[in-house]
Amino acid sequence: MRVNQDSRTIKKGEWFVAIKGGNFDGHEFIVEALKKGAVGVLEINELYELARRKLAKINPKVIAVTGSYGKTTTKEAVYKVLSKKYSVLRTQGNLNTPLGVAMEVVNNLKSHHRVLVAEVGMDRAGEIRETCSIILPRIAVITAIGEMHLEKLGTLEKIRRAKAEILESLPKNGIAVLNSDDPSVVRVAEVFGGKKVWYGFSKNSQVRLDTLPKFRIKLLGKASISNALAAAAVGRVMGLPDSGIVKSLSGLRPKKGRLFLIKGRKGITVIDDTYNAGPRSVANALEVLRSLPAKRRIAVFGDMLELGRLEKQAHERIVSDAARVVDIFVPVGERMNRAVSKTGVSFVPIDLLSLEVGDLVLVKGSRGMRMEEIVDDILKNAY
C-alpha cells in the first residue's frame, strides 16, 4: 500500500494520511483526497503502527542518524558504504520527521531490504524518541550537537538532552557510533551503557583517517571528512572490509547547496553552501574558503536564524572570523548587517558587489534566507 499526506499530489489507490499541522488540518482535505481517488483515510498513529508492523515483518537492521549538522551527508555516506554488501533503504532527502520516516517505511520498504538508514531530525524535544519508537534502531549515529535549533529548544543543555533520546532508544545490545571531536557528543554518550564506536580526528577515536587505507574524497571541508568517517565506522560495525569502505567513500559526490563547487563564467568560482547555516557550519565553510586557491576570497553571508539568545554574539563572531579569511564580506540580512560594523573587514552591500576574474565566492545562510537565489544571480553574471 502507498500513503500520502498531501491532498494536492495524492494519486488513485493511495491512502490519505490526515495530519494536523501548525496552521492547517489535513482532516479538512479528506473529501478532496477521496475525490481524487484515495482508497481510504489513515490517522497518523495508524500510519506509525503500519510502519512498525512492516518493519517487524521484514526486520531490516535499522540505523538512525541524528545530529545538529551533517545528518543528510552522513546518511548518504552510510547508504553508499553499506550498499556494497546489503540491500539498503534510506530515507529520502531530509525527510526526517516521524511522519516522513514512517511514510518512507510504509511506501518503500521492500522484503529484500536488509538495512534501513533513517535520518532522524529534532525540531522539538521528544521528536527523536517518537521516531525511534517507530523504527527501533539497533545502531545510532550522532554527528554533532551544536547551536542549531537553539531558538526552538532553548539551551544547549536541552539540545543535548534531546539528542540523548536517540541513545536511550537503543536496546542493550545496540551500538552507538559517535563523533569524538564534539565535546557535547562526548558528554551525551556518558549516559549510554552499551557499545560505543568513536570516530573523528582525535587520537582516542577508533575510526580515524590514519586507520583507513588512503583514499581521495571529493567533498569539501573537514566536516565532510568527519561525516565520511562516521560512515566508515558504521561500515566496520556492519562487517564491511576497509578496502570496500574507502572505495565507496571516494565515490561520494557533493550535493547542491552543501559546499558545492560551481565554476561560473568569467573565471568566477562559487562555493554554494546555501542549504543552511549555523555557527559551526559557517566556520567549516570559511575554512574551505581559506584552503582553496583564489585571487580574491569573498563571503556572501545571510543571517543565521533560530539562534535565540546567542544570535548577536554568534553573528559578530562569524564576521570577525571571516575578516581573517576574506577580502570582501557581503552581509545579507538585518543580523549580518548589524554585526558587520563590529570588525575591520571590508564589506559591500550585495548590489554594489562587482566580481572579477579569479574570485572565489562562498555563499551561505540559513534556509530561510534563500541564499541560493544569490548563487543563481552570480552564475547569471548579475554582479
Added chain:
Amino acid sequence: MKKKIAVLMGGPSPEYEVSLQSGENVIRNLDRKNFDVSGIVINKDGKFSIPPKSIRKFDLAFIAMHGPFGEDGTIQAILDEIGVAYTGSEATASRLGMDKIASKNLFIKEGIPTPDFRVVESAYGIKDAAESFGLPLMVKPSNQGSSVGVNVVRTPAEFSKAFAEAARFGPVIAEKFVQGKEIQAGILGKNSLPLIEIRPQNEFFDYEAKYTPGLSEEITPAPLDEKTTKRIQQLALDAFQILGGRHFGRVDLFLTEEGTVLVSEINTIPGLTKNSLFPKEAAATGITAPELFERIIDLALNDAR
C-alpha cells in the same frame, strides 16, 4: 535615492587600529535609511580590498583614516585621481596639516601664534634647542598625528632616546614646552565646537591616553570665561582656514598662564571612535554621532555638487 557611501579605514599608518575603530563607529552610526554603506579596509601595506577605481561607483568616500596615507594627502590625491568626492580636507591642506614643519612655518608667516620650534637632525640639535628654549622640551616627528613618537625631555640624558623614537617616523622637531592648559577645538563646517580642556594623568596627552578611557581627564566645555573661549575658537577657525581645511577637523591649542593662545597643530581627520574627543565635542552641543557623521557627509556632498 540612497547615497552610496564607502567608509575607508585602516591603511599603512601607526594609527591603523584606531582608524579601524573610527571606521567602525562611522559605519555603525550611519542611518541605513539614508545611506547604502560599504566598508573598505586598506591594509597595512596600502593594498585596497577592492580595486581603487571601483570606488568611483560610490557617491562619496568617507575617509576614516588617521596619520600617514589617510590624513597626509595620499589617499586624497588617489581619490582626486579616481574622481570621487570625499570627506575632509583636500590633498594640499591634508599634506600641510600632517607636516608640522610646514604648518608651523605657515602659522608663523600668517601671524598665528605657535610654540617656538626648530628642526633637529640629531640629539645634538636637541641640545641646541634646549639652549635656546630651555628644558623641558617636546620632541616629536614632524609627520605624525595622535602623539605617536612624541616625548617630553627634561634632562640631557633623554635627548638620544627621544630623538631616536621620533626619527623612526621622519624629520624631527624640538618644540618649546608650553606651561599652560591644553585645549582642543573641534571644527565642523564653518563653526568651532565647544572647547575641551585636557588634563592628562600622564605628563602630556600621549597616544595611550588618547585612546584609553580614564588615562586623561577631559572637561567639556572647557572651564574658561566666555571672552577667552571666543578668542580661542576664533584663533582655531583662523588657523584651520589658513591651512585650507574643510568640513571638519580639530585644532590643538595651548592657553599659557599669561593668557596667550598658541596653536600647536591641526588634525584634518581627528579620531572618530566612540571614545574620541571630536564626537564628544559635537555631543556637547547636542549633535549625536549619527547627526555628526551625516553633517560631514552633507558638507562633502554639497562641495561635490
